[in-house]
Amino acid sequence: MKRKDLFREGFKSVFQFTFTKADEISEAIKEVWKEESDPKLNPKAKDKKKNRSKGSKDSLNKLKSKPTVVRKRKTRMFQTLSLPPGASSDFFSLCTGCNECIFACPYAVLFPVTDENQNQSFPHFDPNAKACHLCTDWPCISACPEEALLPYEVSDTTPKFGKAKLLKEFCINEKTGESTCNACFVTCPIEKTVKFKGNLPVFSLSSCTGCGLCVETCPSFPKAIQIKLFKN
Ligand code: SF4
Ligand code: SF4
Ligand code: SF4
Structure with missing residues (x-):
């Protein structure tokens, strides 16, 4: 037998053993689970089921009555992100979410973030994860077909993220x-x-x-x- 085939056979037998053991274990788990959840074999299973559905109803009601928690989390996420360079003061009403600036960025810095309130996505970036290279020709700004991203009036003006x-x-x-x-x-x-x-x-x-x-x-x-x- 060639050396290569010998290694292949060796690997096969090791993995075969592992797969067989894994199958045996998963079968054993299935058996235990079946016994646990069968009310005939385990009387506690019925109560557990009842409690579980009650719990899920309770947590659903809790979620419904506390929409502010969701809103707070979303706001915190936006606080860690920055708008693209040249973002106008009226950015959120002018940006159409066309993503042209995202496609134009040669460093793939920008990404869309969905604002659920407006049901629209807006370009953002995270300077702590991926830096803006302050491109001298501002491809992102030039690509914007609206006035959401405005060119800097003085050529050496830099953004303030x-x-x-x-x-x-x-x-x-x-x-x-x-x-x-x-x-x-x-x-x-x-x-x-x-x-x-x-x-x-x-x-x-x-x-x-x-x-x-x-x-x-x-x-x-x-x-x-x-x-x-x-x-x-
Ligand atoms: S300035 Fe350059 S790196 Fe920064 S977002 Fe615009 S295109 Fe991307
Ligand atoms: S401008 Fe500020 S954030 Fe950018 S590289 Fe210099 S020190 Fe760092
Ligand atoms: S780049 Fe070097 S000198 Fe600057 S903060 Fe990091 S470790 Fe310190």
């Missing part, structure tokens, strides 16, 4: 006590926004855009930088 915040305890330099890393400084596209105070980076509130590029590049895990978003 939020502000970078250092989570000191996770910074590599804090851990090593040395100037081991400067990835955030090197990556930031806005001049003089990241400076070093001792061996730790500080982010300028006035010039930081909240684009998230420094978060993306930070090699630490968990990330040592977090973008605190401004309200949309």
Whole structure:
């Protein structure tokens, strides 16, 4: 027998044993479950069934009487997301949800988020997950057929999504006590926004855009930088 076939036969016999054991176990579980749920064999099963349906009715009623919980959760989710660059102050009434900006973004940064109240989706992005590259030609803005995304009047104007915040305890330099890393400084596209105070980076509130590029590049895990978003 060839060596290759020998290995193949060996694997087959090992897996065959595992599959047979798995079948035996699942059959045994089925048997126990059948006995447990059969009222003739187990008198407690009837009560359990009754309680379960009562419980589900109760929880349904609870959900019906507390719609505010759902609304609160949704609001919190939107708070962690940002609108695309150039979003007009009237964005939510002008955006038709056509997704043209999403298709135009070369970095696949934007994604649609459904607003159940308006029964429509709107483009958003999460700078703590995937950064906006602040493209000089703003493909997302140019692609918008409405006035939901407006071009910046001055060519060097930058958006303001939020502000970078250092989570000191996770910074590599804090851990090593040395100037081991400067990835955030090197990556930031806005001049003089990241400076070093001792061996730790500080982010300028006035010039930081909240684009998230420094978060993306930070090699630490968990990330040592977090973008605190401004309200949309
Ligand atoms: S500026 Fe560039 S990276 Fe940012 S959302 Fe627009 S197209 Fe995407
Ligand atoms: S500090 Fe970070 S979030 Fe702020 S502009 Fe620079 S790369 Fe973007
Ligand atoms: S990239 Fe991250 S680990 Fe490196 S200096 Fe900046 S915050 Fe610290």
